[in-house]
Amino acid sequence: xxxxxxxxxxxxxxxxxxxxxxxxxxxxxxxxxxxxxxxxxxxxxxxxxxxxxxxxxxxxxxxxxxxxxxxxxxxxxxxxxxxxxxxxxxxxxxxxxxxxxxxxxxxxxxxxxxxxxxxxxxxxxxxxxxxxxxxxxxxxxxxxxxxxxxxxxxxxxxxxxxxxxxxxxxxxxxxxxxxxxxxxxxxxxxxxxxxxxxxxxxxxxxxxxxxxxxxxxxxxxxxxxxxxxxxxxxxxxxxxxxxxxxxxxxxxxxxxxxxxxxxxxxxxxxxxxxxxxxxxxxxxxxxxxxxxxxxxxxxxxxxxxxxxxxxxxxx
Amino acid sequence: xxxxxxxxxxxxxxxxxxxxxxxxxxxxxxxxxxxxxxxxxxxxxxxxxxxxxxxxxxxxxxxxxxxxxxxxxxxxxxxxxxxxxxxxxxxxxxxxxxxxxxxxxxxxxxxxxxxxxxxxxxxxxxxxxxxxxxxxxxxxxxxxxxxxxxxxxxxxxxxxxxxxxxxxxxxxxxxxxxxxxxxxxxxxxxxxxxxxxxxxxxxxxxxxxxxxxxxxxxxxxxxxxxxxxxxxxxxxxxxxxxxxxxxxxxxxxxxxxxxxxxxxxxxxxxxxxxx
Numbered sequence: 001x002x003x004x005x006x007x008x009x010x011x012x013x014x015x016x017x018x019x020x021x022x023x024x025x026x027x028x029x030x031x032x033x034x035x036x037x038x039x040x041x042x043x044x045x046x047x048x049x050x051x052x053x054x055x056x057x058x059x060x061x062x063x064x065x066x067x068x069x070x071x072x073x074x075x076x077x078x079x080x081x082x083x084x085x086x087x088x089x090x091x092x093x094x095x096x097x098x099x100x101x102x103x104x105x106x107x108x109x110x111x112x113x114x115x116x117x118x119x120x121x122x123x124x125x126x127x128x129x130x131x132x133x134x135x136x137x138x139x140x141x142x143x144x145x146x147x148x149x150x151x152x153x154x155x156x157x158x159x160x161x162x163x164x165x166x167x168x169x170x171x172x173x174x175x176x177x178x179x180x181x182x183x184x185x186x187x188x189x190x191x192x193x194x195x196x197x198x199x200x201x202x203x204x205x206x207x208x209x210x211x212x213x214x215x216x217x218x219x220x221x222x223x224x225x226x227x228x229x230x231x232x233x234x235x236x237x238x239x240x241x242x243x244x245x246x247x248x249x250x251x252x253x254x255x256x257x258x259x260x261x262x263x264x265x266x267x268x269x270x271x272x273x274x275x276x277x278x279x280x281x282x283x284x285x286x287x288x289x290x291x292x293x294x295x296x297x298x299x300x301x302x303x304x305x306x307x308x309x310x311x312x313x314x315x
Numbered sequence: 316x317x318x319x320x321x322x323x324x325x326x327x328x329x330x331x332x333x334x335x336x337x338x339x340x341x342x343x344x345x346x347x348x349x350x351x352x353x354x355x356x357x358x359x360x361x362x363x364x365x366x367x368x369x370x371x372x373x374x375x376x377x378x379x380x381x382x383x384x385x386x387x388x389x390x391x392x393x394x395x396x397x398x399x400x401x402x403x404x405x406x407x408x409x410x411x412x413x414x415x416x417x418x419x420x421x422x423x424x425x426x427x428x429x430x431x432x433x434x435x436x437x438x439x440x441x442x443x444x445x446x447x448x449x450x451x452x453x454x455x456x457x458x459x460x461x462x463x464x465x466x467x468x469x470x471x472x473x474x475x476x477x478x479x480x481x482x483x484x485x486x487x488x489x490x491x492x493x494x495x496x497x498x499x500x501x502x503x504x505x506x507x508x509x510x511x512x513x514x515x516x517x518x519x520x521x522x523x524x525x526x527x528x529x530x531x532x533x534x535x536x537x538x539x540x541x542x543x544x545x546x547x548x549x550x551x552x553x554x555x556x557x558x559x560x561x562x563x564x565x566x567x568x569x570x571x572x573x574x575x576x577x578x579x580x581x582x583x584x585x586x587x588x589x590x
Contacts, residue, residue, distance in 0.1 A: 125514035125521075126507075158519055159399045160406065161488075195496040196489060236493065295509055297500035307502040312510040 017059050022052030035310055064092065126313050130155070134164075134270040136222055137215040139182055139263060142170040147243070148213075149200060151223040152270075165189040166259055166270070167200060167229065171284035183284030186259040187245045188273055189232070193252040195296040196236035200229035217267070232256065244279045244286065253299050255279055258288070272314070277301040355550075362556040368446045369554060375439035376542065382436055382474075385429040386531060392419060395527035397483060397520030408483035408523060433475055440468050452555040460548040463541055470538045477530035483523060491526075492518060 026049025033041030092100075132155050142148060147169045154162040167187040173180035191198045204227045205212050213224040231248065232241040240249040245256035255278050260271035275294045280287040291300040298308045322330075344350040392415050396407040403410065415422040444464065447453050453461040480491040495518070499509030514521040 122511060125510050129516055159397070161397050161519055162517065194493045194500075196493060236489075295499040295506050296496045298506065308506060309503065312507050314516060 017056065019052050019056035019059060023049055023056055026050070026052055032310075035313075066091075129313060131272060134219050135217040135264075136168075136219075136224075136268040136270060137217050138266050139170065139268050140266075141213050141215065141224060142168060142184070142268065144170045144172060146170075147200070147227050147229055149204070149223075149225040149227050151225075152217075153220045156220050165197060167227075167232070168224075168268075169283075174284040182263055184261055184268065185244070185283065185286070186261055186270065187232075188257040188259060190257060190296060191234040191236065191239050191252060192247075192254050192256060192275075192296050193234060193237055193239045193250070196234050198232040198234045198239070198241065198256065200227045201231045201233050201240075202227055202229040244282055245276060246278050253297060253304075254301070257293065258290075275300050356546075359550065359553070361554045362560060364557055364560050365554065366450075366557045368450075369557075371439060371443040371446050372549075375436065375443050378432060378436040378439050379471075379538065379542070381428060381432045383535060385425050385432065386535070388425055389415065389429055390531055392422070393481065395481065395524050397523045406483050408481065412482045412484075433478065437468075437471055437475060440464075440471055444468065450555055450558055457548070457552055457555070460545060460552070463545050463548070467538060467541045467545065470534050470541065474530060474534050474538070477526040477534065480523060480526045481530065488518065491522070 026045050026047070028045070029048060030042050030045030033043075033045050134152050134154055136150055136152060147167055149165060150168050151163065151165050153159070154164055166189060169185045171183040171185060174183040175181075189197050189199075205225050208226060208228060210226040212226070215222040215224065229243050231243055232245070233239070234250070234252075238250045239247065239252040241252070241256055242248050245258065247253075247255055255276040257273045257275050259273055262269050262271060273293050275291045277289040277291060277300055279289070289301070292311060293314050294300050294308060294311060299305050300308075340350055392411060394407050394411040398407055399405065400407050400410055412426075415426050417423070447461065447464070476491075476494055479494075480487045495509050495512050498512060499505045501508065510516065512522070512525070513519075514525050
């Protein structure tokens, strides 16, 4: 005989509840909805979570509210001697109630402190990402068919840390609806391997006898240095690209990112960046295989793109 | 038959001094038990054929303490700001590092200790890990301590990663660009992790303050907690004999040396032992 064996008179616990699973699914749907569609999917997830949370709470409090609990039928050998009569506690004992109240209150207080603080730690890097346009000065500074290394500050408030470089070529005007529109190829210098600055492989102003252009725009000083690139190379791990930004060698996984642009009062304005898998052709008529902006080293096409299904919010 | 001489003056003085010294110790012991605790922690029984290699863990701990102390002192002078000083056109964080190194009394020494000590800490952790592996000291019942040790190693490397950005020079900036983008290439959550580390899409001044907070508050706190657990398990489970030891492993049949079964000598699992 084992003395610690469970007494046959102990009440059986009710079967495990399934409602928390539905509740968890609702929370997941709501969180995913925050990313893909805050107006449609999030409320659906919220409703699922509330319904299942209500059912869960109902079931958890069934004993308290005096509802008969569903108890699994049990089988056991008939005991010869009659079972001893035990005093079943009615409802919840005082000590159990105080224990539960202490834990519950502690949990509520902990949650009230933790949730906002955790949100403050995590969310600012994802919400309201600034979309700063960059004024690069009049488009006449960009000779058609020639490359310039443009160095500029994206956000003057941030200062030097937001200094960026792009390779810019004005193309032959493109025919849009019967009238010619200016066209630019603007390639970011961030290597799509791990983000180092790629360099133009070719002679710069000093060697081709052309002056560096200095301009002052709303974004502060802009430096435009003429260059004849045979391509671009990354000093960190040797990634190589052709002048259109297509990868030709080394570890990069796609072509160099590009800037969107618009012409405003005769000035070239840089908008956000986008990712490119590869470019066919050159100049204004090139076919750019364009994707949503992805981080360096992330595949945007092929089977490997499945590794990066949901991108964090970008501008 | 011996006659007891009355104590000399010198003996009486000696006794007085002893009482004077012991009084505060006894006072503390009576109220906290700390003295006994420290004695228990420091004066443990260890195998007779213990090896010098088994001091590597203490060496790594010492290296961590050096990092902690020099780090606190550096934090008194370092300014984690990416804004540009209008007088010089240089970033404030970088200027404060230059100030520590070139101007402040012995600043070069404390910064050097912190910079080189970082590598020493990591190297000693690896050597300690190698010793534990080669001595088989990760085996039952010490598996959990191996796991905690791995966590300390990972935290130590995170310290290295976050600390590297703080000088805010070109090396720091581009190393962090590459390091964060490496994290970003992890499947599924990688891009999110990278954006969390940067606190945005690009490295900004916020990245610097974030790395500073992680480097000097969050990660060291975690390392200290893990070291506490690590030492607790070392004391609870005792120190292993070297693999060439002739002593029987896992304690012998005699009564435990200090009467504390299960602390310096683990209790065998089950009635018949493991073997």
